[in-house]
Amino acid sequence: METLEAIGKRVSLKNRISPTREVEQEKIIKILDAARLAPSAKNTQPWRFIVLRNKQLIKTLVSEAFSEGNHVMSEAPVIIIACAKPGDDIIRDGKEYYLYDVGMAVENMLLAATDLGLVTHPATGVNEDELKRILDIPDEVRFVVATPVAYPSKDSYEEAAQERLTERTRKGLQEVVYMNSWGKPF
Amino acid sequence: METLEAIGKRVSLKNRISPTREVEQEKIIKILDAARLAPSAKNTQPWRFIVLRNKQLIKTLVSEAFSEGNHVMSEAPVIIIACAKPGDDIIRDGKEYYLYDVGMAVENMLLAATDLGLVTHPATGVNEDELKRILDIPDEVRFVVATPVAYPSKDSYEEAAQERLTERTRKGLQEVVYMNSWGKPF
Numbered sequence: 001m002e003t004l005e006a007i008g009k010r011v012s013l014k015n016r017i018s019p020t021r022e023v024e025q026e027k028i029i030k031i032l033d034a035a036r037l038a039p040s041a042k043n044t045q046p047w048r049f050i051v052l053r054n055k056q057l058i059k060t061l062v063s064e065a066f067s068e069g070n071h072v073m074s075e076a077p078v079i080i081i082a083c084a085k086p087g088d089d090i091i092r093d094g095k096e097y098y099l100y101d102v103g104m105a106v107e108n109m110l111l112a113a114t115d116l117g118l119v120t121h122p123a124t125g126v127n128e129d130e131l132k133r134i135l136d137i138p139d140e141v142r143f144v145v146a147t148p149v150a151y152p153s154k155d156s157y158e159e160a161a162q163e164r165l166t167e168r169t170r171k172g173l174q175e176v177v178y179m180n181s182w183g184k185p186f
Numbered sequence: 187m188e189t190l191e192a193i194g195k196r197v198s199l200k201n202r203i204s205p206t207r208e209v210e211q212e213k214i215i216k217i218l219d220a221a222r223l224a225p226s227a228k229n230t231q232p233w234r235f236i237v238l239r240n241k242q243l244i245k246t247l248v249s250e251a252f253s254e255g256n257h258v259m260s261e262a263p264v265i266i267i268a269c270a271k272p273g274d275d276i277i278r279d280g281k282e283y284y285l286y287d288v289g290m291a292v293e294n295m296l297l298a299a300t301d302l303g304l305v306t307h308p309a310t311g312v313n314e315d316e317l318k319r320i321l322d323i324p325d326e327v328r329f330v331v332a333t334p335v336a337y338p339s340k341d342s343y344e345e346a347a348q349e350r351l352t353e354r355t356r357k358g359l360q361e362v363v364y365m366n367s368w369g370k371p372f
Binding site: 001002003004005006007008010012029030032033034035036037038039041043045047048049050051052053054057090092093095096097099100101102103104105106107108110111112114115122124125128135136137138141142144145169170171172173176177178179180181182183186 | 187188189190191192193194196198215216218219220221222223224225227229231233234235236237238239240243276278279281282283285286287288289290291292293294296297298300301308310311314321322323324327328330331355356357359362363364365366367368369372
């Protein structure tokens, strides 16, 4: 898929996951490779990913650490958790750049999944202590986001995404872009 | 350009900028549109972008607010500044998700630029107070990153990027991906 098309078609679809169709390991590797190639502040590459493929582990994790609205995730054949140690990245005037860098890597991951016909749905609302306990994540590492990776319940990504894409709301360019100075119309 | 190709070829190239070739406004709009379509925690869309096209303003900004190593940026025909108000996004257990969300939007921007044959080079090392003063950015808004957007000094993006891509270092998959639990080999 063309880059701008993938950027336009990427949409969060946790309710449209096929619980039965397996996701090939080759595709998971491509997705993680895309994440790994993201830029990062001073090339610190703070991101670490945990891939969950064990159905029982996924059920336990989602039921014990995820917020109520995310329980549908327990049907996902694969979940990828993104986390990082803040001290592995730069901290500038209080801004912890590990979050920014993980964001860039995760966006690569979501676009790669879209390109491969897979659906994702990043979620940040978890009980971090529970999640870290279950996955044996060290205290100093912070959870950032989790996403299911799955085939869509419909025949194709496009078919599954269509409805959500028409519902999607985004601020217009004029609301988020200024010219030469804050607040000046673009 | 195919999505996975753009992800693989995106590289930071501030020393290979054409200072004379103008960047079409249509391409800048495509890049900003890509940014705007990124996902964000609870769809907060906290990102704001300031586009600089005024040569004198760019020179002043780079010389007064950028660190020494980034002065080559003053030759860029366009600079895009990404910033956000932390309170516009969620803050969860001390994690300020505006940084994560801006990271996703900026990665879309960098990939769109790559797709359009343009070079970028995100930089975080600025004197934030000076930058905010010059661009009239409110106190409560945080600067996240600035990138030049330019045509490459060589004939094509590929030609300009080739050398940097061979130098680029990234941790291997095994160093950043675990299976089912922290530290377990993927």
